[in-house]
Amino acid sequence: MRYSLLASLVLVLAVTSPALAVNPDEMLKDPAQEARARELGKDLRCLVCQNQSIDDSDADLAKDLRIIVRERISAGDTDQQVKTFVVDRYGDYVLLKPPFKASTLVLWLGPFALFGGAVALFARFYRRRKAGAGLPAPAPLSPEEQRRLDSLLKESRQ
Amino acid sequence: MRSGLYMLPVLVFGVLALFFLKGLGLNPREIPSVLIDRPVPEMTLAPLPGRGDSRGLDTADLKGRVSVVNIYGSWCIACVQEHPYLVEIKKSGTVPIMGIDWRDDPVMGYAWLKKHGDPYERVGVDPPPGRTAVDFGVTGAPESFIVDKAGIIRYKHIGPITPDIWTRTLLPIIRELEKK
Amino acid sequence: MIAEIGHFALVLALCVALVQAIVPLVGARRGVDSWMAVSGPASTMQFLFIAIAFGALMNAYVTSDFSVMNVAQNSHTEKPMLYKVAGVWGNHEGSLLLWVTILSLFGFAVTLFGRNLPPGLRSRALAVQAMISVGFLLFILLTSNPFARIEPPPIDGSGLNPILQDPGLAFHPPFLYLGYVGFSMAYSFAIAALLEGRVDPAWARWVRPWTLAAWIFLTCGIVLGSWWAYYTLGWGGWWYWDPVENASFMPWLAGTALLHSAVVVEKRDALKSWTILLAIVAFGFSLLGTFLVRSGVLTSVHAFATDPKRGVFVLGLLVLAVGGSFSLYAVRAPAMKMGGLFAPISREGSLLFNNVLMATGAATVLLGTLYPLFADALNLGKVSVGPPFFNAVFLPLMAPMVVVMAVAPMMAWKRGDLAGVLGRLKVVAALALAAAALVWFLQGGSAGPWWTAGGFALAVWLGLGTLVDLGGRIGLLRDPGRALGRALRLPRSSWGMVSAHFGLAVFIVGLTASSAWTIEKIQTQAIGETVQVGDYAVTLKAVETVPGPNYTAARATFDIARDGQSVALMQPEKRQYRMPPRPTTTAAIRSGIAGDLYVVIGDEDIKGGFVTRLYYKPCVLWLWAGGALLVLGGLISLADRRHRIGAPARARVAGVGAKA
Numbered sequence: 001m002r003y004s005l006l007a008s009l010v011l012v013l014a015v016t017s018p019a020l021a022v023n024p025d026e027m028l029k030d031p032a033q034e035a036r037a038r039e040l041g042k043d044l045r046c047l048v049c050q051n052q053s054i055d056d057s058d059a060d061l062a063k064d065l066r067i068i069v070r071e072r073i074s075a076g077d078t079d080q081q082v083k084t085f086v087v088d089r090y091g092d093y094v095l096l097k098p099p100f101k102a103s104t105l106v107l108w109l110g111p112f113a114l115f116g117g118a119v120a121l122f123a124r125f126y127r128r129r130k131a132g133a134g135l136p137a138p139a140p141l142s143p144e145e146q147r148r149l150d151s152l153l154k155e156s157r158q
Numbered sequence: 159m160r161s162g163l164y165m166l167p168v169l170v171f172g173v174l175a176l177f178f179l180k181g182l183g184l185n186p187r188e189i190p191s192v193l194i195d196r197p198v199p200e201m202t203l204a205p206l207p208g209r210g211d212s213r214g215l216d217t218a219d220l221k222g223r224v225s226v227v228n229i230y231g232s233w234c235i236a237c238v239q240e241h242p243y244l245v246e247i248k249k250s251g252t253v254p255i256m257g258i259d260w261r262d263d264p265v266m267g268y269a270w271l272k273k274h275g276d277p278y279e280r281v282g283v284d285p286p287p288g289r290t291a292v293d294f295g296v297t298g299a300p301e302s303f304i305v306d307k308a309g310i311i312r313y314k315h316i317g318p319i320t321p322d323i324w325t326r327t328l329l330p331i332i333r334e335l336e337k338k
Numbered sequence: 339m340i341a342e343i344g345h346f347a348l349v350l351a352l353c354v355a356l357v358q359a360i361v362p363l364v365g366a367r368r369g370v371d372s373w374m375a376v377s378g379p380a381s382t383m384q385f386l387f388i389a390i391a392f393g394a395l396m397n398a399y400v401t402s403d404f405s406v407m408n409v410a411q412n413s414h415t416e417k418p419m420l421y422k423v424a425g426v427w428g429n430h431e432g433s434l435l436l437w438v439t440i441l442s443l444f445g446f447a448v449t450l451f452g453r454n455l456p457p458g459l460r461s462r463a464l465a466v467q468a469m470i471s472v473g474f475l476l477f478i479l480l481t482s483n484p485f486a487r488i489e490p491p492p493i494d495g496s497g498l499n500p501i502l503q504d505p506g507l508a509f510h511p512p513f514l515y516l517g518y519v520g521f522s523m524a525y526s527f528a529i530a531a532l533l534e535g536r537v538d539p540a541w542a543r544w545v546r547p548w549t550l551a552a553w554i555f556l557t558c559g560i561v562l563g564s565w566w567a568y569y570t571l572g573w574g575g576w577w578y579w580d581p582v583e584n585a586s587f588m589p590w591l592a593g594t595a596l597l598h599s600a601v602v603v604e605k606r607d608a609l610k611s612w613t614i615l616l617a618i619v620a621f622g623f624s625l626l627g628t629f630l631v632r633s634g635v636l637t638s639v640h641a642f643a644t645d646p647k648r649g650v651f652v653l654g655l656l657v658l659a660v661g662g663s664f665s666l667y668a669v670r671a672p673a674m675k676m677g678g679l680f681a682p683i684s685r686e687g688s689l690l691f692n693n694v695l696m697a698t699g700a701a702t703v704l705l706g707t708l709y710p711l712f713a714d715a716l717n718l719g720k721v722s723v724g725p726p727f728f729n730a731v732f733l734p735l736m737a738p739m740v741v742v743m744a745v746a747p748m749m750a751w752k753r754g755d756l757a758g759v760l761g762r763l764k765v766v767a768a769l770a771l772a773a774a775a776l777v778w779f780l781q782g783g784s785a786g787p788w789w790t791a792g793g794f795a796l797a798v799w800l801g802l803g804t805l806v807d808l809g810g811r812i813g814l815l816r817d818p819g820r821a822l823g824r825a826l827r828l829p830r831s832s833w834g835m836v837s838a839h840f841g842l843a844v845f846i847v848g849l850t851a852s853s854a855w856t857i858e859k860i861q862t863q864a865i866g867e868t869v870q871v872g873d874y875a876v877t878l879k880a881v882e883t884v885p886g887p888n889y890t891a892a893r894a895t896f897d898i899a900r901d902g903q904s905v906a907l908m909q910p911e912k913r914q915y916r917m918p919p920r921p922t923t924t925a926a927i928r929s930g931i932a933g934d935l936y937v938v939i940g941d942e943d944i945k946g947g948f949v950t951r952l953y954y955k956p957c958v959l960w961l962w963a964g965g966a967l968l969v970l971g972g973l974i975s976l977a978d979r980r981h982r983i984g985a986p987a988r989a990r991v992a993g994v995g996a997k998a
Contacts, residue, residue, distance in 0.1 A: 064287035096724025103718040111702040168664035181635035
């Protein structure tokens with residue numbers, strides 16, 4: 001649903017011709033390597049487009065990066081080495097899946113912390129309700145009442 | 159405690175609003191270069207045909223003095239805007255400017271220099287897929303890098319160089335680096 | 339002249355809205371009936387004036403009046419009429435005008451259908467609506483006047499981006515706005531309730547139909563947008579977790595949660611302050627989306643003309659509307675009495691649990707969307723948060739929600755019997771596991787992604803679980819003879835729930851299969867050459883040039899054969915538009931229950947071959963079918979007698995007792 005929402009209508013799309021991203025002439029012969037290149041391309045951000053991966057973009061720079069990614073793969077780089085290669089030149093900004101590190105701790109752990117917090121609130125909510133739903137706690141039994149209760153309980157047991 | 163919980167939405171929203179206010183003054187499209195304070199990438203670029211150079215641009219050309227590396231292309235519209243000023247800088251002899259003709263037909267790249275003037279000491283050709291430009295972390299043209307005497311990239315300017323940017327930002331950096 | 343009338347009408351609408359925002363509120367506070375009664379005629383007048391303004395802009399577009407700058411910048415004489423009309427909201431100024439038009443339409447609808455509302459609640463809600471109107475009318479008049487003239491007028495306009503010239507997209511924004519703005523009703527009622535200091539089941543009754551209507555529109559808008567992206571953008575993607583898409587998804591999540599918690603308020607008089615909060619949050623997310631889209635604080639594929647002045651203005655609106663109402667909430671909500679008691683294992687408990695998951699999901703989307711901004715503002719460097727993040731974090735959060743969704747409708751109110759419910763779902767659980775095993779086996783184990791089995795198990799669990807619940811409600815096994823009669827007498831809201839929940843199960847099938855098993859073939863194909871895509875042999879027959887109304891197309895003809903038999907001809911196009919000059923690709927799609935064949939023609943290469951992109955996308959139709967079932971469920975539920983907006987108030991209140 002890329003160009004869809006309100007803004008989409010609101011303007012000058014940076015996109016010229018859609019769909020013409022990966023071209024046959026760039027593709028690697030080895031299907032396994034090509035598949036790796038496609039997956040890598042989906043994780044790398046096109047820097048001149050607004051918010052597309054290099055795999056989706058028809059921008060010239062995206063095409064260059066696709067070719068360079070494929071060169072690295074042909075040269076025997078692992079996926080991680082290819083990513084490091086690109087990050088060394090363009091920074092973490094190119095990674096659509098931000099790396100797990102100090103500056104992204106809140107991003108990665110935030111949702112789970114939120115969920116934990118929500119569950120804690122949830123538990124508190126029930127405890128509070130069980131404790132009497134806001135009603136004042138009943139007054140403790142007087143010694144006389146306690147004696148009567150005990151005797152009643154004793155009777156019922158016999 | 160109980161009412162504290164009810165305060166949570168407005169507190170969270172307050173923090174968000176502060177971020178938004180700050181965000182209005184930031185430019186999300188401006189990406190700082192990671193190459194600052196790193197050596198210029200290794201390169202051996204071919205010369206621009208017609209310019210009469212025996213060789214293009216090498217890493218070694220950027221060592222021993224402060225220099226500016228400018229990325230251009232005959233297809234680049236914004237380059238036309240900064241070019242006359244680059245020619246002026248060349249005339250003033252302040253600092254050597256090295257050109258990289260990026261993603262271009264070198265013949266066109268040369269014709270363009272003939273038409274608009276040639277501010278460069280050396281020019282190297284970086285044909286598609288622009289490996290050297292990618293090594294520089296280039297995202298578009300024009301872009302300019304200030305390189306110090308040791309061949310370390312010290313500053314990157316994205317977009318056309320205007321007289322104002324030159325005198326206020328770039329020139330002081332160059333002067334400072336030349337002192338060292 | 340007509341444009342000036344439109345401009346003037348907007349100014350009048352602003353004056354009326356100011357009166358409507360103040361007088362009824364003071365009247366309600368002091369108990370002056372005549373002051374409160376101002377809200378009715380005022381909202382009618384406000385709607386009339388804004389409708390005149392909207393009509394004036396529409397007129398300028400339809401007659402191609404290029405002396406109006408907005409028309410000159412966004413329209414063209416050659417453009418087909420549909421897109422001239424759609425062009426009205428295809429730009430910043432016009433879309434804002436549509437926004438306030440819909441806002442005033444909702445206000446008008448309250449006066450029309452809300453006669454049975456308590457006068458205090460109605461006049462307060464309408465006053466709050468008018469406050470929002472004032473904000474947006476000021477925004478239009480001060481920063482984004484659609485009626486500005488241009489001198490001298492150009493001979494022709496600059497046209498509309500061809501990618502946007504599509505019927506799916508023509509109706510996508512109005513639906514989205516109906517959804518966004520529709521949540522303003524729940525918001526206004528929530529604020530009115532906070533001001534009155536009272537929330538009761540009757541309140542939830544009044545709010546639910548409005549929320550449901552807004553939710554239906556928003557769902558429609560999102561599905562239309564995805565569908566449009568799927569068939570126009572040429573690679574079959576339909577959701578990208580782009581900030582602007584997220585901006586529509588967050589209010590949807592909050593709105594969905596609100597619909598469910600409002601049920602608890604209505605039936606059990608519980609979760610009141612939570613429901614009020616959700617009502618504020620749902621509309622708050624809508625406003626947040628407006629801010630994100632129009633301020634440029636985030637990068638999005640939807641490049642928009644951003645203007646810091648506009649950004650500051652919308653931020654101001656956001657702070658007043660959301661900050662203000664959250665403050666009011668902090669003061670008033672603690673005094674709200676807790677209603678009916680319930681155990682964690684109960685209908686209310688499971689609805690609450692899913693509400694918590696949905697809220698966490700919405701917060702996750704918010705965090706991911708805004709994180710680049712946070713990191714930048716705190717100097718942590720520029721980061722990108724793209725689809726891989728959202729898929730890795732959001733989807734796992736939603737899995738437990740789907741598990742509970744099958745169980746929740748079978749739970750009793752107050753205290754449920756989990757063991758009993760699970761006993762009824764034993765067979766469903768076994769079938770879900772069997773489906774997972776079957777899928778795993780069919781995709782060749784780890785040859786496919788690991789999550790496909792999980793996706794199918796969830797879909798089967800939810801789909802069949804929903805049907806088992808329906809069967810139980812109509813006593814299909816207990817007393818099959820009377821099942822049909824009982825089915826007909828089942829409340830429509832129950833049918834709505836069944837349709838929507840089943841729709842989600844269908845959607846999950848589409849989501850899982852299409853993302854895991856798409857076959858993609860990209861190559862250069864010569865005329866006469868055949869490429870095998872899954873079960874289909876796709877042969878490029880011819881490419882010819884054909885003229886269109888405002889473009890020229892290269893149209894390819896493909897022959898599609900299966901088992902040696904020709905089954906179809908497909909004709910994708912590559913179009914070159916004249917104004918603005920831009921190429922687009924139009925895919926040819928052959929849809930089926932099992933999957934879509936998706937064919938795109940690209941550039942010609944030197945040797946006379948053509949770049950072709952051929953896809954087989956399993957179960958894509960299920961995505962749209964699931965979306966349609968969600969919308970259908972909403973519509974059925976809206977038709978429920980108890981929600982009928984015109985139904986007498988007393989009958990409703992009596993209904994509460996009967997139901998509970």
